[in-house]
Amino acid sequence: xxxMISITKKPWFLALLVIIFASMSAWNIxxxxxKYGLSQSGLATDxxxxxxxxxxxxxxxxxxxxxxxxxxxxxxxxxxxxxxxxQHSQGGHTYYKNGTVLDMKNMNKILEINEQEKTVRxxxxxxxxxIQESINPYGLALKVTQSQSIFTVGGSLSVNAxxxxxxxxxxxxxxxxxxxxTPAGEVKKLKRGDQLMQEVLGGYGLFGxxxxxxxxxxxxxxxxxxxxxxxTKEYEEYFHKAVENEKVGFxxxxxxxxxxxxxxxxxAIDYNVTGEKDNSTPLKGESAVRxxxxxxxxxxxxxxxxxxxxxxxxxxxxxFNGDTVTRNNAMRSESDFMEFTVPGRVEVLQEFFxxxxxxxxxINELKNTLPSNDKHEDFKVHNITVRFxxxxxxxxxxxxxxxxxxxxxxIQHGVNDKQMQHAENMIQKWTEATLKFGGTYYLPYxxxxxxxxxxRAYPEWEAFKEQKKRVDPNEVFVNLFYNHYLKD
Amino acid sequence: MEKNSQRLIPLxxxxxxxVIFPYYIIWLKEVSMSFTLFAWLFAVFSFSAAWxxxxxxxxxxxxxxxxxxxxxxxxxxxxxAGWMVFPVEMLPYAALLMQIGLxxxxxxxRAWHIQKPSYRVHAVxxxxxxxxxxxxxxxxxxxxxxxxxxxxxxxLFISGWW
Numbered sequence: 001x002x003x004m005i006s007i008t009k010k011p012w013f014l015a016l017l018v019i020i021f022a023s024m025s026a027w028n029i030x031x032x033x034x035k036y037g038l039s040q041s042g043l044a045t046d047x048x049x050x051x052x053x054x055x056x057x058x059x060x061x062x063x064x065x066x067x068x069x070x071x072x073x074x075x076x077x078x079x080x081x082x083x084x085x086x087q088h089s090q091g092g093h094t095y096y097k098n099g100t101v102l103d104m105k106n107m108n109k110i111l112e113i114n115e116q117e118k119t120v121r122x123x124x125x126x127x128x129x130x131i132q133e134s135i136n137p138y139g140l141a142l143k144v145t146q147s148q149s150i151f152t153v154g155g156s157l158s159v160n161a162x163x164x165x166x167x168x169x170x171x172x173x174x175x176x177x178x179x180x181x182t183p184a185g186e187v188k189k190l191k192r193g194d195q196l197m198q199e200v201l202g203g204y205g206l207f208g209x210x211x212x213x214x215x216x217x218x219x220x221x222x223x224x225x226x227x228x229x230x231x232t233k234e235y236e237e238y239f240h241k242a243v244e245n246e247k248v249g250f251x252x253x254x255x256x257x258x259x260x261x262x263x264x265x266x267x268a269i270d271y272n273v274t275g276e277k278d279n280s281t282p283l284k285g286e287s288a289v290r291x292x293x294x295x296x297x298x299x300x301x302x303x304x305x306x307x308x309x310x311x312x313x314x315x316x317x318x319x320f321n322g323d324t325v326t327r328n329n330a331m332r333s334e335s336d337f338m339e340f341t342v343p344g345r346v347e348v349l350q351e352f353f354x355x356x357x358x359x360x361x362x363i364n365e366l367k368n369t370l371p372s373n374d375k376h377e378d379f380k381v382h383n384i385t386v387r388f389x390x391x392x393x394x395x396x397x398x399x400x401x402x403x404x405x406x407x408x409x410x411i412q413h414g415v416n417d418k419q420m421q422h423a424e425n426m427i428q429k430w431t432e433a434t435l436k437f438g439g440t441y442y443l444p445y446x447x448x449x450x451x452x453x454x455x456r457a458y459p460e461w462e463a464f465k466e467q468k469k470r471v472d473p474n475e476v477f478v479n480l481f482y483n484h485y486l487k488d
Numbered sequence: 489m490e491k492n493s494q495r496l497i498p499l500x501x502x503x504x505x506x507v508i509f510p511y512y513i514i515w516l517k518e519v520s521m522s523f524t525l526f527a528w529l530f531a532v533f534s535f536s537a538a539w540x541x542x543x544x545x546x547x548x549x550x551x552x553x554x555x556x557x558x559x560x561x562x563x564x565x566x567x568x569a570g571w572m573v574f575p576v577e578m579l580p581y582a583a584l585l586m587q588i589g590l591x592x593x594x595x596x597x598r599a600w601h602i603q604k605p606s607y608r609v610h611a612v613x614x615x616x617x618x619x620x621x622x623x624x625x626x627x628x629x630x631x632x633x634x635x636x637x638x639x640x641x642x643x644l645f646i647s648g649w650w
Contacts, residue, residue, distance in 0.1 A: 010542070011539060011546060014535065014538050017535050018539050018592075021528075022584055022588055028525075029521075339577070343573075
């Protein structure tokens, strides 16, 4: 004991203690999450931080009665309301200048799980991860959700998000019932097929507050993963075979943006049904975040490092060929490693949809639109993921008028005026190329596109606007997206 | 040098460190992202202080104290905290290094200071001065703690060469 005490007084021992503890702390420093969202100072931003705006107040949601009162009051006094969840949309969809923001995150309860009917009723502020945690022990899984589970139900439905499932159609199609608080402050129970529900799903928060929804579920199937490297010109044929093969449940692909194989190489990943169901495998968390972030940062450097990153991505995809994964875990990919916090720069998402059979021609067109090596460019494309979106006949502002392939694009650029203008020009050119092939672009992201491009991509915009006028004549529910694209 | 470093500068260091502490804490809180990391940054400071204290304590009485370098070192840490222009994701790592540095220097300085005859007088003056300065600072509105961190850092750095 005496020896122990004397050792603790030795400078070398204390130095060792500092080194060990400091190393442990350094290893456990979390990957930075960028600071965004609603602040006490009355400024709001969303995930890009590109549209900071002064808001009047943030009201945390409590229950339906409280929301009704706020909405009725706003309607009466001509005030504006926006609805915010976890604010991963990137085009000011969750706030409005000098408006009130309803922060829905507190309404996140799982209200009912019906094992027999395979449904779950949840409050709109719950995240997909919250639902997965509650249904996983029952061997149940969501029919459609994004590849990550970090978004709120209300937010995802408002933008009619899609994922990697190629069998269950749009997310909107999995909503059985819904409780909505209308702009007049009425509480309405809506069922599938009701006109108003059709407006709310993919309605970008402009038709009322979704209080809760009943979602259809399916079994937590076990899938085996299969990877295939191919040329972009081979993809259409490969994809058609994947869709025809009923064993394939999920499918997505990546296109190379590395200089050495720019838009020529791809790899595809299929999740094949094994016939097994699962109710015991735990949900996976974030893993190997540092390693993934390091690899992505290499890719962000461009040039040869981006070639190296592409090769390592292919190598990684080969490594899990034949592995099995549960449906729930396939729908909760890691996201922390994507954090990007370099001052003066921003990483944004865009998504372009093109008809499946135009994919090859579209990619060839992009080769003429984008620089193959963006190492020394301000506008850099880091990643293109390809996902299938089945024809949507459900929502008004539909991005999939027919069966489409969605190209989810991760882009980085600077934020000074000149750099913003350049990014806008590049994305407008890209959008133009997309429209040429009968495609569309996704609306939850920063609006680089012109109003004219919006109208050509979404010819139903007038019907959408008319319906908005009928349902919400006093414009109780507004946001920056509405202001940019739809307001007179 | 010896005279000043024993009579006046220790008081500047002890009073200044307590006065600057709220600003430094605000900076550290912004950098540390979670309470766990915030607490760990203090733990590493504490371990380093113990290390610094013992490092001075085991020195032979007649050997050089390097106290001027200690003051300048502390000053550099505060200047770095105020001037930091790293990407946001690098800041926690920088803060960790700074806590090690500051802790060691603080422990070393404390071990030296308590052996000086002026220590007891300083203790009383320290408390009175801190109280008065804090009341004064409560009326100063600032947007960022950086300016105070840099000013105090420069003061300490100069003290090392005074």
